[in-house]
Amino acid sequence: MTIPLSRPPLDDEIKGAVLAAIDSRQYILGPECRGFEADFARYVGAQHAVLTSSGTAALWMALKAFGVKAGDEVLVPAHTAFPTVEAICFAEATPVFLDVDDSYTLDPKDAAAKVTPRTVGIVPVHIYGHPANLTLIQELAARFGLWILEDCCQAHGATWQGKKVGSFGRAAAFSFYPSKNLTVMGDGGILVTDDDEIAARCRRLRDHGRLNKDVHAEVGFNLRFNEIQAAVGRVLLRRLDQMNDRRRQLASRYAERLAGLPIALPSEQPGARHVYHLYVIRTDRRDALAAFLKARGIQTGIHYPVPCHRQPAVESLNAPSLPRTERIVREILTLPISAGHTEAEIDQVTAAVREFFSR
Numbered sequence: 146m147t148i149p150l151s152r153p154p155l156d157d158e159i160k161g162a163v164l165a166a167i168d169s170r171q172y173i174l175g176p177e178c179r180g181f182e183a184d185f186a187r188y189v190g191a192q193h194a195v196l197t198s199s200g201t202a203a204l205w206m207a208l209k210a211f212g213v214k215a216g217d218e219v220l221v222p223a224h225t226a227f228p229t230v231e232a233i234c235f236a237e238a239t240p241v242f243l244d245v246d247d248s249y250t251l252d253p254k255d256a257a258a259k260v261t262p263r264t265v266g267i268v269p270v271h272i273y274g275h276p277a278n279l280t281l282i283q284e285l286a287a288r289f290g291l292w293i294l295e296d297c298c299q300a301h302g303a304t305w306q307g308k309k310v311g312s313f314g315r316a317a318a319f320s321f322y323p324s325k326n327l328t329v330m331g332d333g334g335i336l337v338t339d340d341d342e343i344a345a346r347c348r349r350l351r352d353h354g355r356l357n358k359d360v361h362a363e364v365g366f367n368l369r370f371n372e373i374q375a376a377v378g379r380v381l382l383r384r385l386d387q388m389n390d391r392r393r394q395l396a397s398r399y400a401e402r403l404a405g406l407p408i409a410l411p412s413e414q415p416g417a418r419h420v421y422h423l424y425v426i427r428t429d430r431r432d433a434l435a436a437f438l439k440a441r442g443i444q445t446g447i448h449y450p451v452p453c454h455r456q457p458a459v460e461s462l463n464a465p466s467l468p469r470t471e472r473i474v475r476e477i478l479t480l481p482i483s484a485g486h487t488e489a490e491i492d493q494v495t496a497a498v499r500e501f502f503s504r
């Protein structure tokens with residue numbers, strides 16, 4: 146039997162919610178969507194939540210609502226999923242790439258060194274489920290007058306100094322892609338903010354820039370969300386803390402059973418509560434280990450092999466080199482983890498990793 150990287154939840158309660166949403170005959174931005182937005186805003190501790198079609202759409206809408214324009218520079222870690230950068234480019238701003246620190250999130254010292262008179266904001270990415278150092282990022286933003294847009298696409302429910310990620314900046318974006326800590330049986334995303342105007346502008350942008358049925362205040366797009374998936378999201382949001390606790394238990398099991406091997410295990414920095422969206426180890430024998438595990442039916446991944454500043458799509462920016470990012474992308478390997486994995490599966494993975502290093 147193969148051990149998948151991630152196993153999204155599916156059971157009768159979820160199926161029941163889908164059927165009830167179908168029976169309601171309201172399919173787009175109806176009561177389930179409004180209910181999910183209210184539930185999610187409360188969960189994060191934000192005033193507003195705006196559902197949309199993906200995490201990328203949520204990032205893009207936030208940037209547009211902030212008034213980002215051509216020539217503006219936005220600080221962003223190069224070690225992230227390309228959509229973080231894509232949203233910045235799509236809003237016509239210029240991404241300025243940052244190196245990582247020991248938690249694989251952006252290095253605040255590198256951020257300070259890269260501020261210019263054109264810098265307008267910073268996008269911390271809580272990669273793998275580990276919060277970036279939001280204390281230092283808030284200090285930096287205050288010092289240079291920058292906004293903060295948190296990319297929480299991998300970190301639903303993670304906390305920094307006891308406070309949920311998504312509540313530290315002007316706005317935050319979350320993704321519900323099927324492998325995420327919170328999913329909706331397909332694509333989806335949500336933006337959270339305390340700012341009434343930003344929330345209102347994003348509600349317009351996701352629905353063709355509409356003020357009302359007949360009047361379009363600006364050019365937006367169709368980035369709406371639907372009732373069936375919102376119903377699933379509401380069921381799973383109620384289980385999110387429990388599912389994150391389960392991920393943390395499995396991560397501790399990994400840590401115990403992989404101790405003493407020549408690999409770097411994920412760390413949890415002081416102040417951070419990691420929610421282990423991904424369990425990422427590092428070894429200079431990465432490719433051989435991945436092949437060894439694959440031969441034993443164990444799926445692994447690399448998040449991400451090509452750092453954003455080296456993607457052909459942004460080649461024209463001629464981004465300078467980022468030594469730590471360029472080193473870690475050759476060594477990182479993602480092992481299977483999700484709330485749906487069993488202890489026996491984690492033990493099978495760790496036994497295989499031990500066997501690899503004992504040969």
Ligand SMILES: Cc1ncc(COP(=O)(O)O)c(C=O)c1O
Pocket residue numbers: 199200201202225226228229270272296298299319320321322332333334
């Ligand atoms: C860090 C990060 N940012 C942005 C995104 C984009 O989210 P989506 O796939 O929902 O557009 C993802 C997910 O792929 C992500 O992991």
